[in-house]
Amino acid sequence: MLALDEFTIGSFTDAKPLSLVLPRSAYDFKVLVAGTHEEPAYVCLDERAPFSLFGQNEALACSGLIVPGVKIELDAGKAVAEHDKTAGSLIRQGTTAAILVAGHRHYYGLRPVTVVDGLAHVGQLAPAVFPEWQIVLGQGPEKRVLWCSSEARAQAGN
Numbered sequence: 001m002l003a004l005d006e007f008t009i010g011s012f013t014d015a016k017p018l019s020l021v022l023p024r025s026a027y028d029f030k031v032l033v034a035g036t037h038e039e040p041a042y043v044c045l046d047e048r049a050p051f052s053l054f055g056q057n058e059a060l061a062c063s064g065l066i067v068p069g070v071k072i073e074l075d076a077g078k079a080v081a082e083h084d085k086t087a088g089s090l091i092r093q094g095t096t097a098a099i100l101v102a103g104h105r106h107y108y109g110l111r112p113v114t115v116v117d118g119l120a121h122v123g124q125l126a127p128a129v130f131p132e133w134q135i136v137l138g139q140g141p142e143k144r145v146l147w148c149s150s151e152a153r154a155q156a157g158n
Contacts, residue, residue, distance in 0.1 A: 001144075006137065007067045012042045012059035014066060018115070020135055020146055021064040028064050029054075030147065032135065034099060034115045041113045043099055045147055051088040051101050053113070067137060070146065072097065072115055074133040085110065085129045088149055093127035095119050 007022075008014075012031055015021055017040055021031040031054065035041035042054035054062065074090055085091065087102045091112055097119060098112035122128075135147040 002065075002067065002137075007065045009063065010066055011061070011063045012054060013040070013056070014063075016040075016068060018070055018072075019066050019068045020070045020137075021062075021066050022146075023064050029062060031062075031064070032070075032099070032115075032147075034113050036114070036117070041101075043101055043113055051099065053101055067146065070135050070137050071139075072133055073136055074130040076130070078130065078132045080129050080131055082126050082129055084131075086131060088131070090115070090130045090133045090149075091127050092119075092122065092130070095121050 012021055012033065015033040017033050017035055017037060019033040021029075021033065023030055023046070029044055029046040029048070032043045032045055033040055034043050042059045044050065044052045044054060072090065080089075085100055087100055087110055089100045091098050091100055095118055096112075096114050097116045098114045100110040101113050102110065132150050134145050134149065137144050137146055
């Protein structure tokens, strides 16, 4: 459940990075707004098009409940080797954390979309890849899980 002051309503383009857009109907999509303020990216979390990107025109036309200020948590105990990465994995490299999204219509492989930048530098080591992560709101006893990658993968049949 969300409190009335924890969300607004608008198009995807009204949402700032690190916002979760929740669907209002069966025809809407669940989307994480990633990227930067200058270049936002709209990552679909819905099982109909998991870990794909919405284009700017689509993002302008689509809307939902915008939950700003969400955080990403990962299961550090379930890191995998870089060659085991899949669409939807969170990858930590350099000073960024990114989601691996599928290329256009899944033809062009995987590409990282920055979720958080400016993290402590991890050096030149191979990136850490985390297939299991979640989107949360709040902290401590007030924390709520709004979306979980493992549940999404189960729904998508992966």
